[in-house]
Each structure stands twice: as C-alpha cells, then as structure tokens.
Amino acid sequence: MIAALDLEGVLAPEIWPHLGDHFGVAELRLTTRDIGEFEELMRRRVEALNRAGLTLAAIRSVAHEVRPYLGAQEFLDRIRRHCQVMIISDTFHEFAEPIMERLGGYNLFANQFETDSSGRIVGWKLRIRGQKARVLQGMRSAGFKVIGMGDSLNDLTLLQSADYPILFRPVPALREHLPQAPVVQGLDEALNRFMEIFRSNGSSL
Template sequence: MMSSRTCLYLTGVRRRSRFSLTPFRVRAMARTYASRAMDTLKTRTAGVGPMLVVCLDLEGVLMPEVWEEFADRTGIPELRRTTRDEPDYDKLMQYRLDILDDNDFTIDDITDVIGRMEPLDGAVEFLDHLRSKWQVIILSDTFSQFAGPLMDKLGRPALLCHTLEIDEDSRRIEGWTIRIDDQKRRTVEALRGLNYNVIAAGDSYNDTSMLSMANAGILLNPPSNVIDEFPQFPVTSDYAGLLAAIEAAASDMGE
C-alpha cells in the first residue's frame, strides 16, 4: 500500500505533466519528433537509387501470337494479321471481329485454342531467371478473357491488359475496352515517375512507344519493317541474347 506521501508525489507529477502539455508545447514536440524522424529516414535511405522493373510484351516474346494460332486452327489466314503488320490497334481489332462475325466464331472457340497453347521454347526459364533478380511486369494488348490459361503456364506474373465485351447469350465478341490509351507507354512513364528504372522488351509496332519511354528498350525477333523504322533499339534473336542485353542495360544503370 502506498503512503500518503507517495500518493501526493505521484499526483503532483500528473498535475505537472498536464500543466506543461499546453497546445504550444504539443506542437513544438511534434515538430521535434517529425524532424528527428526525417533525419533518420534520410540517413537510412542515403545512397539508395531507383530499383529496376523489367516490362515485357506477351505475345511474340513469351507466348505465340493468339490470333496466328487461331488462324492456323481455323484455316482462315486473314486472322494471322497482327500488330507487326497493322500498327493501328483499333483498326486491327475491328478487322478481326468482322471476320469472327462472318464465320460465327464465339469467345469459346478462341479460348479452346488458347487452352492448348504453350509458352515459346525457353520462355518459362527466361522469365523465371528475370523474376529471381528483378520485378517483372507483362504489358500486353491481349485481353483478360484470353490471359488466364496463358498466365498459368508462365507462373502467374503480373499482367496489365485489356477486356473484351462478350454477349453472354450468344458468346459472341461484341467489342473491347482498352485499359487506357497507349497503356504500355503510360505504364512505363508512371513507373519512371515513381523513381524506378525500366527496361522494356517487345517485338512489334505496338511495343515501340514503351521502348522509347523506358530507360532502355530492346527488340526481340522483330519484323524487318520495325527494324528499319526504329534503328535506335538493339535487336536480339533469342532469349540468351535478350537476357544479355537486359543484364548489360541493368549494369549500366548500376542495378
């Protein structure tokens, strides 16, 4: 049991504390603690530079072209047309949907073909190696309805893509909704705005804007017309060459 003297002492301490913590003193203490916290943060992060993110296209880089596969399975060569041939994506998609309508194809016909597709030879090992060292994001103009089986076979990397509009009764593809205009370039731009270094790799026209926005852009097996139009990008022909180019670019960035 505490003595009356002890109780008076403790009571006095409490009273003095309440008396001393005026609004002015509280603000002063808050400024002091905030200043100390900022000094600690600056010390801990001194010398820490941007981290690296590798952005890859999907079709033609890690997986076969979905529309080319579907064209081969259906015997309709017109569907082999891709962004390698037509850089205007809206024009290309409308062209594809017109052919699907003319031939009474549904989303289920396409996903059946996609379910039997496999990654390009060496793609899984290449992607696993990259992911063991850096963050990897797949930036694709494919659609969420196509992507599920493809991502399962690649180990579920992060993917940003678009969405198809499907009539649930007829299962016909009625249209598409893009994530955002020029989403590949704008994603890279946003990453750089967050103080990340970005290396981007792709194979066709619709990749060139993100390659231009990245700290380093690399082409993998592009068609000759893309090589001729964009000579500023190094060209690789296999995963070994692409990996070497990515690692060299990362080394130049100090990553």
C-alpha cells in the same frame, strides 16, 4: 528496376494465327506484325469471327492451347531475381491467363472482350491501348528504371518510354523508329542483354 515485356512474339507465339489455322479463317492470321493500326486489326478480327459464327467460348478454348516459347519461363525466372516483371500486351485476358500461369504467375496488363448474351463478341475494352507510355512514365516517376522489350509497332511507345529499350526479333518498321536500340534474336541473347543492364546498375549477380 522493372522489366516491362510484350507477350506475343516475345514470350509466346502469336495467338490469333493459331485461331486462324484452327478454324481455317485466313483473316484471323493477321497480327500486329502485319497491321500497325490496332483498332483496324481488331475490327477485321471481330468481323471475321462473327462471319464464321465463332463465339468467345469457342475461340477461348483454342487460344488456351498456345504454350509459352521454350525457355520463356526460365528467362523470367532468371531476371526476376534482379527486377520486377510486368507483362504489358495488346492481347486479351480471356486468351492469355493460362500462358501467364505457365510462365510463373506474373501480372498481365491486357485488354478485354465485350460479348452479348449469346457469347458473341461485340466489342473490346482497350485497357492498354495508348496507355503503355503512361504506365511506364508512372513507374519511372516512382523512381524505377525500366527495361522494355517488344517486337512490333504496337510496342513503340513502350520502348520509347523505357530507360533501356530492347527490340526482340523486330519487324523492320520498329527498327527504323528506334535505330539506336539493341536488337536480340532470342531469349538467350535477351538474357545476356538484361544481365549487362543489371550489372551496369550495380546488381550483384
């Protein structure tokens, strides 16, 4: 069994709104919960950063202030006894590695920024975009069952490809796409749901 989990909005707060608040740039507060088209969202974010003269180094140190949700590390610690844990996210490695350390050092599959010689962000490498379904299909064809959990439309293909999709405090549009999938409102409830799945698959608890 493998758990393929979203990061922001599930295990940690959204990072971009924190940047928006810190630097007073309203456009940076937008997230995948607001704009489903990720390329468009990224274009707007990068334009706003460059307009404000913010380099990757400047925003990275502020992004590193974001801490996991209370209980997220314990949630992962409990489920890792029954499955492997992978975090598959549209976040950026440059932002999220300290969160991953605090969560217990799990593997993160995320995107990367491209910068010029002055440290200005000029683009991004989408390692994950469009690949979530493929990553999950790979796991399934290797014989693993997959539990997927996410909160926004950018998790749709991940959830559609999972054996057990779980919607974590989902945006309404995500719920409309997956009306049969169970909804949880917090990590305690998610843990109960995971334990039911492990039990139904014969994991000794």
